[in-house]
Amino acid sequence: MRLLIMGPPGVGKGTMAAYIKKTYNISHISTGELYREAIARMNSLGALAKGYLDRGELVPDAVTVDLVKETLKKSEYKEGFLLDGFPRTIPQAQALDDILEEKQWKIDVVLNLTADDETIIERITGRRICSNCGALYHTTNIKPAVDDICDNCGAALFQRLDDNRETVARRLKIYREQTEPLLEYYRRRGLLRDVDAEGTVADNIKEVEKALGGFNDND
Ligand code: AP5
Numbered sequence: 156m157r158l159l160i161m162g163p164p165g166v167g168k169g170t171m172a173a174y175i176k177k178t179y180n181i182s183h184i185s186t187g188e189l190y191r192e193a194i195a196r197m198n199s200l201g202a203l204a205k206g207y208l209d210r211g212e213l214v215p216d217a218v219t220v221d222l223v224k225e226t227l228k229k230s231e232y233k234e235g236f237l238l239d240g241f242p243r244t245i246p247q248a249q250a251l252d253d254i255l256e257e258k259q260w261k262i263d264v265v266l267n268l269t270a271d272d273e274t275i276i277e278r279i280t281g282r283r284i285c286s287n288c289g290a291l292y293h294t295t296n297i298k299p300a301v302d303d304i305c306d307n308c309g310a311a312l313f314q315r316l317d318d319n320r321e322t323v324a325r326r327l328k329i330y331r332e333q334t335e336p337l338l339e340y341y342r343r344r345g346l347l348r349d350v351d352a353e354g355t356v357a358d359n360i361k362e363v364e365k366a367l368g369g370f371n372d373n374d
Pocket of ligand 1: 162163164165166167168169170171185186187188190207208209211212213214215216219239240241242243247278279281282283291292293296297326352353354355356357359
């Protein structure tokens, strides 16, 4: 199964991706995560990407396309993948088409998560992440048993640098201008499945299951 998960920043893509990964045993690629890992390792990609992420701007298409192209060469993605955060622009979507065509692969479903801006801002500004295992929490919605400590592994939680109101506003604006037009790109091909992501995580899982329902690898 080859899936894309799309939607505005903070709508819950990473939360649903973690569920899909576990439930369907599918490899997850998050371009945001790849950039954050590169920044943590302080390698040349990280040095290039850091300013863009801190400002809430998109890393240039050529850099991100190369990153995804290289990542998809790994054997773990041969049988399928869930791509989260890519593509985010029309040129990225066209580049993905070329990459897939070369491998004779096709996208099966594009999930499109939606929620109001108020919900999104509240989710992003309250987000906390485990510094060790990457588990996602929220200061009011999804609290750990002990404040700022991960339930799974006991490591400290942290807040992303780009999770402040000012940067979120910029990320939302860029999403509307550059990423939203992609929805039509995939809707026209009959691949897009809308997911109402307003409710609780349990509600969102039900919506994702509904959107994936009826799909099987032989389609
Ligand atoms: P990226 O990491 O992809 O960030 P994003 O798209 O802004 O998405 P987020 O990770 O912020 O949110 P999410 O939708 O995954 O929400 P989550 O599940 O965490 O990209 C970061 C940056 O990298 C970009 O700004 C750009 O600079 C660069 N980049 C990445 N890809 C690129 C590309 N293709 N081209 C160029 N540049 C690129 O949930 C958010 C919070 O809400 C969490 O606290 C969670 O616990 C909580 N929550 C989730 N669901 C619910 C619910 N139902 N109810 C209550 N709380 C909930």
